[in-house]
Amino acid sequence: MGKDASTVSRALDPTKAHLVNQATLALILETAGRMGYRGDRVAGALRRGTTGTVGVVVADLANPFIAPVVHGITSAISSENLVAMVVETNDDHVQMESCLDHLLSRRVDAMIVAGARFGDQAALEAASRHAAVILAVRGLPDCQLPQVLHDDHGGGRLAARHLLHLGHTRLAELRGPDDVGNFVARHQGFSSACAEAGVSVVDLPEIGERPTREEGERLAGLLLDRSNSDLPTAVFVHNDLMALGALSVFKAHGIKCPEDLSIVGYNDSPTIDQVDPPLTSVAYPGIAIGKAAGALAIAIIAGVEGAASGNLLPSSLVERASTSTPRR
Amino acid sequence: MGKDASTVSRALDPTKAHLVNQATLALILETAGRMGYRGDRVAGALRRGTTGTVGVVVADLANPFIAPVVHGITSAISSENLVAMVVETNDDHVQMESCLDHLLSRRVDAMIVAGARFGDQAALEAASRHAAVILAVRGLPDCQLPQVLHDDHGGGRLAARHLLHLGHTRLAELRGPDDVGNFVARHQGFSSACAEAGVSVVDLPEIGERPTREEGERLAGLLLDRSNSDLPTAVFVHNDLMALGALSVFKAHGIKCPEDLSIVGYNDSPTIDQVDPPLTSVAYPGIAIGKAAGALAIAIIAGVEGAASGNLLPSSLVERASTSTPRR
DNA sequence: CTGTTAGCGCCTTCAG
DNA sequence: CTGAAGGCGCTAACAG
Numbered sequence: 001m002g003k004d005a006s007t008v009s010r011a012l013d014p015t016k017a018h019l020v021n022q023a024t025l026a027l028i029l030e031t032a033g034r035m036g037y038r039g040d041r042v043a044g045a046l047r048r049g050t051t052g053t054v055g056v057v058v059a060d061l062a063n064p065f066i067a068p069v070v071h072g073i074t075s076a077i078s079s080e081n082l083v084a085m086v087v088e089t090n091d092d093h094v095q096m097e098s099c100l101d102h103l104l105s106r107r108v109d110a111m112i113v114a115g116a117r118f119g120d121q122a123a124l125e126a127a128s129r130h131a132a133v134i135l136a137v138r139g140l141p142d143c144q145l146p147q148v149l150h151d152d153h154g155g156g157r158l159a160a161r162h163l164l165h166l167g168h169t170r171l172a173e174l175r176g177p178d179d180v181g182n183f184v185a186r187h188q189g190f191s192s193a194c195a196e197a198g199v200s201v202v203d204l205p206e207i208g209e210r211p212t213r214e215e216g217e218r219l220a221g222l223l224l225d226r227s228n229s230d231l232p233t234a235v236f237v238h239n240d241l242m243a244l245g246a247l248s249v250f251k252a253h254g255i256k257c258p259e260d261l262s263i264v265g266y267n268d269s270p271t272i273d274q275v276d277p278p279l280t281s282v283a284y285p286g287i288a289i290g291k292a293a294g295a296l297a298i299a300i301i302a303g304v305e306g307a308a309s310g311n312l313l314p315s316s317l318v319e320r321a322s323t324s325t326p327r328r
Numbered sequence: 329m330g331k332d333a334s335t336v337s338r339a340l341d342p343t344k345a346h347l348v349n350q351a352t353l354a355l356i357l358e359t360a361g362r363m364g365y366r367g368d369r370v371a372g373a374l375r376r377g378t379t380g381t382v383g384v385v386v387a388d389l390a391n392p393f394i395a396p397v398v399h400g401i402t403s404a405i406s407s408e409n410l411v412a413m414v415v416e417t418n419d420d421h422v423q424m425e426s427c428l429d430h431l432l433s434r435r436v437d438a439m440i441v442a443g444a445r446f447g448d449q450a451a452l453e454a455a456s457r458h459a460a461v462i463l464a465v466r467g468l469p470d471c472q473l474p475q476v477l478h479d480d481h482g483g484g485r486l487a488a489r490h491l492l493h494l495g496h497t498r499l500a501e502l503r504g505p506d507d508v509g510n511f512v513a514r515h516q517g518f519s520s521a522c523a524e525a526g527v528s529v530v531d532l533p534e535i536g537e538r539p540t541r542e543e544g545e546r547l548a549g550l551l552l553d554r555s556n557s558d559l560p561t562a563v564f565v566h567n568d569l570m571a572l573g574a575l576s577v578f579k580a581h582g583i584k585c586p587e588d589l590s591i592v593g594y595n596d597s598p599t600i601d602q603v604d605p606p607l608t609s610v611a612y613p614g615i616a617i618g619k620a621a622g623a624l625a626i627a628i629i630a631g632v633e634g635a636a637s638g639n640l641l642p643s644s645l646v647e648r649a650s651t652s653t654p655r656r
Numbered sequence: 657c658t659g660t661t662a663g664c665g666c667c668t669t670c671a672g
Numbered sequence: 673c674t675g676a677a678g679g680c681g682c683t684a685a686c687a688g
Contacts, residue, residue, distance in 0.1 A: 046664090
């Protein structure tokens, strides 16, 4: 009648509750509820070697495009009673290492890294020897880790084909950082599609250090300086944030979009359809990426064979008023 | 020479490293680095009773206005080597309870609840008997828990005074849910300022069930139905998301903003300055709220006396083209 | 300055 | 079906 801890432990574990007498079970459940008893998962984690947590590494949560990904992850893993430990690297390699350290020392069952840069590869591979590491959003070219990505190469091609189809022949590209997989793939997709059509792209000597609005403004200024009267008729900007920055610079210089210049952005951000003009943009399925990465984490944790394969979600273009046939 | 575990433990704790011989310390650090040894914070947590984690409860991370708050929290707590466990309630009371349960059973050192609804109060107070609970973003009217809030009442007043100052006398309000502190306070601030000026506000029979774009559209439709030819000249919408929804409905009905109708939103969301027309909006200092909440969590965890006081950050209005003097 | 001891709360044998 | 025993890895207290 002393109700030993082991019996309570069994009763409280849905997996093993059937091993215990109905009456005892009911009594334990009732008593636990009444006394507000809650099992200690920290102690449980030490004993079982599994914490029921998933690490999530992002560059910067304040970037509006990453939040849906994290939302997708938490909604996927919460069904398995896992919780996310979210850390930010601020796109800094040293911080990346300390983030991995924090997560590893807290013994996460898996980690989803949605903010990898090329320089982080070795650290990530090292981390993967201690816990399952899944790359999401930002891929690494020659890396065996499972990756859940969006088809950025295809997205770049879509942007190019859309502009070519409209009849543009003088194109430019405002690029994001070249050590982030997405931007590299967007660039490759865009240029290869242009090359196939025999159209050359204005080559800006610089790329965005970070995919921010400020960098979009800077690159747009550079493009204006460089082109003088010979401005391209269309420009592909690697994300919406940069596109908005560029747009405001063009506007300030009296350059009308789309009459003087068509603009394609990337991400199809929440309010981008109500800016002036509504921006044509390649859609980024952030929630779906997050859910897929979460599902993959669950499968790997469960030890499903062949789960570690990865995933490539398709891209699509949303046409709006910022692109039109060239009018010059 | 056997290098006992306790010595290693001391060497690896910066707080206690000074208690150990320089040579031994160097040796231990070197060896640990070479073997990739990383202390197990799960075991440490069991022993010390503190996990180095902070729970963060939000309604929905995909809502673009909450991400900066979480960013503020993680950036504040990461300096103390704390990590955030982020969970989502989807504004559902049952999920709120299970979120609290997950966080509590994982023994978070504190939790920051940024998604409280009035109906959650009892559950939150119960949780606060097991871990420090800090309310952020959404306050609870008669609640002893420390709160870090934005001055929504003041924000509502700012919106009203701006419109009154422009000369509007026929005002309406598109309200958010009435069991969320922010919207209640915004409403009270707005109506009290209007009442003081002797101006009455069109009373819509319904309020938004959720502060979403769709609800903004629905309420705008209702306002149109109700007002017929007697449309107000200005409307205060409780957040930018709803304001954008309302704006698109007004536009579809040929109602021009600001000529026919001035609109004030709330949050001053990232791209809201580039929509058509740029939206006048009350700024929401999300990052600052997050940082303040994180700092408060740190102080409470550290046991600072009188830390549990809370905080009210001031509001400010950003005037843009969506508001003007009444032209009808 | 370093080693010994004990126990945090749980869960998994193993014996009844 | 239930109880007893041991140990997950760590660190605080104590003793050298």
